[in-house]
Amino acid sequence: xxxxGEALPDVRVVEKILRSLNSKFNHVVxxxxxxxxxxxxxxxxxxxxxxxHEERMNHGKQEQAEHVLQAKTxxxxxxxxxxxxxxxxxxxxxxxxxxxSQGREDQSSQYEKKNQxxxxxxxxxxxxxxxxxxxxxxxxxxxxxxxxxxxxxxxxxxxxxxxNEEANLVENREYDAEQSLLLALKDxxxxxxSTWYLDNGASNHMTGDKEKFVELDTSQKGFxxxxxxxxxxxxxxxxxxFEAKNxxxxxxxxxxxxxxxxxxxxxxxxxxxRNYKIYMADRTLWIRDSDSNLxxxxxxxxxxxxxxDLKDCGPMCLKSFVQDPSWKWHMRFGHLNFGGLKAxxxxxxxxxxxxxxxxxxxxxxxxxxxxxxxxxxxxxLSRAIKPLQLVHADVCGPIKPQSFGKSCYFVLFIDxxxxxxxxxxxxYKSEAFDAFKKFKALVEKxxxxxxxxxxxxxxxxxxxxxxxxFCELHGIRRPLTVPRSPQQNGVAERKNRTILNMxxxxxxxxxxxxxxxxxxxxxxxxxxxxxPTKSLKNVTPQEAWSGQTPGVHHLRIFGSIAYAQVPxxxxxxxxxxx
Numbered sequence: 001x002x003x004x005g006e007a008l009p010d011v012r013v014v015e016k017i018l019r020s021l022n023s024k025f026n027h028v029v030x031x032x033x034x035x036x037x038x039x040x041x042x043x044x045x046x047x048x049x050x051x052x053h054e055e056r057m058n059h060g061k062q063e064q065a066e067h068v069l070q071a072k073t074x075x076x077x078x079x080x081x082x083x084x085x086x087x088x089x090x091x092x093x094x095x096x097x098x099x100x101s102q103g104r105e106d107q108s109s110q111y112e113k114k115n116q117x118x119x120x121x122x123x124x125x126x127x128x129x130x131x132x133x134x135x136x137x138x139x140x141x142x143x144x145x146x147x148x149x150x151x152x153x154x155x156x157x158x159x160x161x162x163x164n165e166e167a168n169l170v171e172n173r174e175y176d177a178e179q180s181l182l183l184a185l186k187d188x189x190x191x192x193x194s195t196w197y198l199d200n201g202a203s204n205h206m207t208g209d210k211e212k213f214v215e216l217d218t219s220q221k222g223f224x225x226x227x228x229x230x231x232x233x234x235x236x237x238x239x240x241x242f243e244a245k246n247x248x249x250x251x252x253x254x255x256x257x258x259x260x261x262x263x264x265x266x267x268x269x270x271x272x273x274r275n276y277k278i279y280m281a282d283r284t285l286w287i288r289d290s291d292s293n294l295x296x297x298x299x300x301x302x303x304x305x306x307x308x309d310l311k312d313c314g315p316m317c318l319k320s321f322v323q324d325p326s327w328k329w330h331m332r333f334g335h336l337n338f339g340g341l342k343a344x345x346x347x348x349x350x351x352x353x354x355x356x357x358x359x360x361x362x363x364x365x366x367x368x369x370x371x372x373x374x375x376x377x378x379x380x381l382s383r384a385i386k387p388l389q390l391v392h393a394d395v396c397g398p399i400k401p402q403s404f405g406k407s408c409y410f411v412l413f414i415d416x417x418x419x420x421x422x423x424x425x426x427x428y429k430s431e432a433f434d435a436f437k438k439f440k441a442l443v444e445k446x447x448x449x450x451x452x453x454x455x456x457x458x459x460x461x462x463x464x465x466x467x468x469x470f471c472e473l474h475g476i477r478r479p480l481t482v483p484r485s486p487q488q489n490g491v492a493e494r495k496n497r498t499i500l501n502m503x504x505x506x507x508x509x510x511x512x513x514x515x516x517x518x519x520x521x522x523x524x525x526x527x528x529x530x531x532p533t534k535s536l537k538n539v540t541p542q543e544a545w546s547g548q549t550p551g552v553h554h555l556r557i558f559g560s561i562a563y564a565q566v567p568x569x570x571x572x573x574x575x576x577x578x
Contacts, residue, residue, distance in 0.1 A: 510559030
């Protein structure tokens with residue numbers, strides 16, 4: 001029908017399949033129709049439900065058939081022989097003696113042999129000792145069959161065995177038919193690009209699809225060996241971003257890129273090293289993270305393998321997520337974390353920001369631009385209680401390439417009381433002294449306070465004679481760090497890292513030239529002053545400094561296309577200038 005051009009929605013196919021099933025699926029059909037919405041159900045979902053039911057049903061019948069076949073082996077085809085079978089006098093009973101009697105043999109030889117056989121088995125005539133068989137054809141009227149408890153025949157001659165034979169044959173045929181049906185319905189393991197094989201024999205995660213990586217270090221080379229002693233080359237190692245069932249994004253790190261590999265492999269050992277927990281029971285495998293949150297639940301396939309379907313995630317902020325207010329404001333605030341965005345809206349720390357949801361997703365630009373290093377102290381032993389009581393400063397650079405303003409450095413000044421930050425761009429480190437004088441004049445006029453102390457490292461730009469003389473003249477204390485211990489200047493160092501991460505992320509997100517780094521740093525400082533910080537409770541640095549709640553209505557995503565209005569005085573009357 002599809003070939004003739006007729007559209008067949010899934011609901012028609014699902015209803016047709018349900019009507020076509022035989023009676024043994026009746027209760028499953030009723031359960032599906034009552035508990036599920038057929039309009040929204042796909043053919044793949046129906047196929048999975050039916051296969052799961054058939055597997056459970058066949059598994060139970062297999063065990064039942066094996067039990068029946070073991071219990072009903074008292075019948076052997078006529079004319080057959082057995083050296084070890086059912087004897088004629090084993091056990092205690094009402095016989096003539098005690099011992100073992102002969103096993104079943106060919107019917108013609110049974111009447112010819114009158115000596116005791118050495119075969120072992122269960123007897124049809126209970127007795128003790130040697131049971132010497134004689135020609136008892138005429139005495140069958142006194143023989144009781146232990147199958148039907150009637151007289152006149154032996155149990156191996158019992159007519160009921162013919163029924164049992166037919167029953168066993170039917171049961172075997174039914175079981176065989178169901179096995180064939182199961183094979184006919186089995187999928188042809190279509191290994192698509194999103195399928196990963198869970199393997200406890202693999203030492204590393206591996207894939208041959210380069211498009212899966214959000215980050216790939218091609219400098220890491222090596223070889224991987226297979227069971228047939230063949231080796232293939234590893235062309236890199238990187239990170240893959242995938243989406244979990246609940247919509248959250250997870251990172252799969254240290255994945256080897258093997259171009260010649262046709263399948264995707266997840267190493268169970270590597271998952272365990274990453275503090276994931278693996279459980280296996282009842283043909284099912286569970287993967288949980290270190291907090292026992294369920295990451296994946298995988299059922300064993302017919303060929304005893306565990307296949308996991310991982311949905312790849314591309315660059316989140318470069319796609320249509322800009323329609324989501326949470327993602328839009330995430331980018332407007334220079335890729336500020338969602339917890340900080342949520343705090344801004346919940347505590348009304350700024351004006352103009354909507355209510356922000358907290359999606360448990362990762363931004364590729366953030367993943368690329370925010371690599372951590374050794375942490376610096378988050379808090380000092382003492383905090384300033386007034387503005388400018390303590391100022392932290394640090395120079396960052398050189399940064400290549402030069403900015404469009406020919407700058408290679410920038411210096412940050414952070415007020416310890418409000419944590420507001422100021423930035424000045426420098427062509428040379430020696431310009432830090434001039435930048436400090438400009439900063440001092442600006443902030444002292446704005447706040448009405450004077451700088452009491454300036455904390456820096458022991459860099460030459462801060463320890464020059466003119467710098468020291470200027471500080472002595474204005475009564476500014478100079479607490480300096482111990483050599484090679486930048487952690488002691490933790491406030492400035494952490495702010496440096498935060499600003500650089502934001503700038504790097506914004507440039508990466510829009511694929512902008514690196515020469516825009518100064519504009520990105522200036523934007524990052526502006527946004528940082530309007531973002532929450534753990535050093536302040538429910539206020540932004542800008543509000544702590546000025547006493548006014550800042551507005552953010554005017555914010556736009558860094559790198560967006562903008563059009564500058566030409567002043568009327570400078571406009572030409574020419575409509576078009578070639």
